Amino acid sequence: MLTELAIRDFAIVDHLELELDGGMTAITGETGAGKSILLGAxxxxxxxxxxxxxxxxGQPRADLSARFDIQALPAAKAWLNGRDLPExxxxxxxxxxxSGRSKAWINGQPATIADLKSLGETLIEIHGQHAHQALLQEDTHLRLLDDLAGHRDDIVELADLYRQWQATRRKLKRLADDGDEIRARRQLLRYQVEELDQLALGDDExxxxxxxxxxxxxxxxxxxxxxxxxxxxxxDDGGTLPVLHQAVQRLNALPGSDTGALADALAMLGDACIQIEEAGRELGHVLADVELDPERLASVExxxxxxxxxxxxxHLLPEEIPALHARLASELGGLEGGDDDLEALTQxxxxxxxxxxxLAERVSEQRRSAATRFGDDVQxxxxxxxxxxxxxxxxxSRRDTAAPEGMDHVRFLIxxxxxxxPRPLAKVAxxxxxxxxxxxxxxxxxQHSTIPSLVFDEVDVGVSGATAEIVGQLLRRLGKDGQVLTVTHLPQVAAQAHHHLHIEKQAEEDTTLTRMEILDEAGRVGELARMLGGVTLSDQTLAHAREMLNASQRAHH
Incomplete structure (x- = not known):
């Protein structure tokens, strides 16, 4: 229940704090006095x-706050608890x-505007004066019927199933449309990967x-x-080593007086003989390792x-083949089982x-049952x-095609x-x-709402006289166990209220301000008289207003 509403520097309100009670509160005032300001805040x-x-x-900002008693609102308490906020x-x-920018808080903690809206849906329900225009939209009829049927969870699940179904159908269509191309690609990849498998070229091979x-x-x-x-x-036939040995022997055979002068040459020739012998041994080892294998050469080539x-x-370098093999095998792996995917998606x-x-059939049954009750109640x-x-x-009635909300089309007829x-409202009313x-x-x-706080903004437009009194009785009955705030121009409606909030516009020096106050009994009589008879209040008008208020109060005791 809305218990307090505080407004500062909003529209033509400088500062206002209202304390509100349960029951029905009528909100009245002259046209342009600012009743819409209250609901706007x-x-x-x-x-x-x-x-x-x-x-x-002339002010930098508007500051607005609304306090609610949520002891009887488990949905609101659960919302706060789910965000670790005090309950x-x-x-x-x-x-x-x-500049139009705004900030929001819930229980002193920063919040988003979406948070305000989400929590607000569990706190209060507003019925606007233009609701009758929405009745000309047949989509509104389905929503209202579903609200009254009380199967919100089924509606949410139905829409979710529809989205999943359509998403799967779209994916299935894409696979089917691409099927021939995918199958051709898969066949080519299988041939290429099989060829590369057979080649089996190693990384360093x-x-x-x-x-x-x-x-x-x-x-x-x-x-x-x-x-x-x-x-x-x-x-032995002209090789270097035998010739060197022969040269050494012949030099050594010279007379002794000459050998001293040849010592260095003999030493070098001796070293040369040793080097050539070593070279010969190495060449022998190399010769032993040389392999003639024509068959292996043919195989390698x-x-x-x-x-x-x-x-x-x-169209690549030979050393790039292993990477190509891995890439094609990976792509083939991703395409393998495509027919299986198609079958699985179909299922x-x-x-x-x-x-x-x-679920749509169950929801449809619930709607038909609720439609009968709803029609009787409205009647x-x-x-x-x-x-x-x-x-x-x-x-x-049944829709021609499936939809997120099911298979039903709903219309209000009169x-x-x-x-x-009976014909559609837009054509006859x-x-x-x-x-x-x-x-x-x-x-x-x-009456079917689980939210005890209801706001009616001039919903009594177009009625008068005895009908207006009945409207007031209906609204008072709604406020009996909860809270109803109703903006009205009808004294017959205002007289039925438990409380009466009066709004007036006052000019002060160079500014215009809006004042609001809860009226006592004398104030209510005066306001009802104004609503009945205009600016000049005669004794007869006041007496009529007093009798109207007394009669409405007696009727509810």
């Missing part, structure tokens, strides 16, 4: 959009600057093959030339030829469709509002006069009739 506390006109002229109090605050091919290809030449070098060193062929086929889509249809309220001969029906078939139908529907909606 409350709306901003509940997350409505702010604009630069919200701030009183024993609920204070919504909004500050709007003259190419370098090894090229080295081996070079060694094998030049083995015969290496053998011939090495043998020639070995023969030059150690051959064939392998290299296959590697280069595949590299040319894929998923069918399962989601079946679940959606099953009863229309009788109270001097439309007893009208016939109101809620039509629930036959304003006997003997006429006059302005005054539509106002009363709207009021009847809103009263029924409020």
């Amino acid at each position: 409350l709306g901003l506390c509940l997350g409505e959009r702010a604009d630069t006109g919200s701030v009183r002229h 024993d109090d609920c204070l919504l605050r909004r500050v709007v600057t003259k 190419l370098t090894s093959l090229e080295q081996e091919q070079e060694n094998l290809a030049h083995a015969e030449t290496r053998l011939t030339e090495t043998q020639f070098a070995l023969d030059c060193c150690d051959s 064939q392998r290299l030829s296959e590697v280069h062929r595949i590299a040319r086929k894929h 998923d889509a069918e399962a989601l469709k079946a679940r959606w249809r099953e 009863q309220q229309l009788a109270f509002l001097a439309m007893g001969k009208a016939r109101f029906e809620v039509e629930v 036959a304003a006069n006997p003997g006429q078939p 006059s302005g005054g009739e539509l106002s009363r139908i709207s009021l009847a529907i809103q009263v029924i909606a409020a």
Whole structure:
């Protein structure tokens, strides 16, 4: 229940603090006095959009707050608890600057505007004066019926199933549309990967093959030339070593007087003989390691030829083949099982469709049942509002296509006069009739609401006289166990209220301000008289107002 509303520098209000009670509170005042300001301030506390006109002229910001008693509101307590906010109090605050920017707090903690709106939906319900215009929109009919049916969780689940179903269908269509292309790509990849699997080129194999091919290809030449070098060193037929040995022997055979002069030459020749002998041994080792293997050479060259062929086929270097192999294998792995995916998605889509249809059937049954109750209840309220001969029906029919909200199309039908078939509201209801139908529907909606605080903003437009008195009785009845705030221009409605809030506009020097006060009994009589008779209040008008107030109060005791 809304217990306090504080307004500072908002529109033409400089400072105002209101304490509100349960029951029905009538809000009255002359046209333009600022009744809309009160609801506008409350709306901003509940997350409505702010604009630069919200701030009183000459002030930097507007500061608004609304306090609620939530002891009987488990949904609000759960909302606060879920965000680790205190549950024993609920204070919504909004500050709007003259530039249109705003900040919000919930129980002293910074909050977003979306938070205000979300929490506000659990605290108070506002029925605006233009609700009858929404009744001309048939989408509104479905929403109202669902609200009255009380199957919100089913509606949320139904919409979620529909979204999943449609998303799966879109994915399935993409797969089906791309199926031929994917299958062709998968077939090509399978051939290419199989060819590369057969090649099975290792990461370092190419370098090894090229080295081996070079060694094998030049083995015969290496053998011939090495043998020639070995023969030059150690051959009996003109080899270097025998000639050197012969030279040493002949020098050593010279007379002794000459050998001293040849000592250095003999030493060098001796060293040369040793070097050549070593060279011969090394050449012998090399010669022993030279392998002539024509078959292996042919095999290596064939392998290299296959590697280069595949590299040319894929327009890359031979050393890039292993990376290509890994990439194509990975892509093939991603495409493998595509037909299985198609089958699995088909099964998923069918399962989601079946679940959606099953729930849609249950929701449809709930709607048809609620439509009968709703139609009867509105019919009863229309009788109270001097439309007893009208016939109101809620039509629930099947849609041509599936939708997030199910398979139903809902329309409100009215036959304003006997003997006429019920037709859509927009085609048969006059302005005054539509106002009363709207009021009847809103009263029924409020009776089924779990929110005890209700605001009615001039919903009694278009009614008068005895009908207006009945409207007041209906609103008072709604406020019996909760809280109803109603903005009204009708004294018959205001007289039914438990409390009366008067709003007036006052000019002070160079500024205009709005004042609000809860009226006592004498004040109520005076305000009712003004509403009945205008500015000049005669004794007769005051007496009429007093009798109207006394009669309404006696009727409820």
